[in-house]
Amino acid sequence: MTDRSRNVPTLERLVGYNLKRAYMVVQGDYRAALGDGALAPRVFSALTLVVEFPQISQSDLARRLGIERSGLVAIVGELEERGLLERADVPGDKRVQALVATPEGTRACNDAMARVQAHEDRLLGMLTEAERATLIALLAKIRQAEDVQAG
Amino acid sequence: MTDRSRNVPTLERLVGYNLKRAYMVVQGDYRAALGDGALAPRVFSALTLVVEFPQISQSDLARRLGIERSGLVAIVGELEERGLLERADVPGDKRVQALVATPEGTRACNDAMARVQAHEDRLLGMLTEAERATLIALLAKIRQAEDVQAG
DNA sequence: TATTGTTATACTCTATAACTATA
DNA sequence: TATAGTTATAGAGTATAACAATA
DSSP states (O other): OOHHHHTSOGGGGOHHHHHHHHHHHHHHHHHHHHOTTSOOHHHHHHHHHHHHSTTBOHHHHHHHHTSOHHHHHHHHHHHHHTTSEEEEEOTTOTTOEEEEEOHHHHHHHHHHHHHHHHHHHHHTTTSOHHHHHHHHHHHHHHHGGGGGOOO | OOHHHHTSOGGGGOHHHHHHHHHHHHHHHHHHHHOTTSOOHHHHHHHHHHHHSTTBOHHHHHHHHTSOHHHHHHHHHHHHHTTSEEEEEOTTOTTOEEEEEOHHHHHHHHHHHHHHHHHHHHHTTTSOHHHHHHHHHHHHHHHGGGGGOOO
């Protein structure tokens, strides 16, 4: 152990604590940068996946987002109200609704993505491209632990 | 751009999205690992800082935790109810209350820290020590951007 | 005027449980 | 029996605005 690391308070050496604090910073800046009328992070994420996977069901979308189906109802409802996607019937299974982005939805998605990228580029300007890639890779590794948790 | 990075969905390349997903995984495992009666993450963090900085005021503690003073009332109240800290009057300024951990509070803090470390060691076992240190360093860098945000 | 602790309040995000209609 | 979408509800966690006491 070096002199430097020995003096770092224990709380600051926990991944969970740093993760939460960094998440709050990025999330706060997202909202400040995109403004009040913009898509909230989770709504933006959902729209992105609908654009990427046309005809996706709500259950599949919830699985991909890592949230419960019930939580998705309000998100999809907001996107439908904004005219950014449509719930389409699926022939052969009346239970399922295929989510399809409207042309305006695809435009809004691209537009939002550009603004999110700009916000991250500005906020994370202190990180090199390599550092940013490393960070994303490490976070992705943690995400993969989702299936092997305690309890 | 390599073939590999070109095929990664855009959402997956956003720091914010990966940060949130990883945060949910770690936070969920914390709760599963420490159990129902345990200190919630934010209560544990507050106690840790009170042990580390005896006589700290609520305002200073809120600043260190990056939350509002109003949000700290319930946290300190819970710690006091559990007998883990005391609010002490400060001679010279009747507005301020000095927070001091009780002996039991210090014990509970050490005990919780050991369990949190065990939970992180297990959950983050897929990361090498070096990767974990890198991750914390990168997250700490993002935390420092808290003061130079948009809006 | 400014600061400390506090209350009241609201908002966001998430989860659980139960329901319906289908399969 | 199981699945898709939905509703109702509750629980964290956070923020803002206002207040009394004190500086």
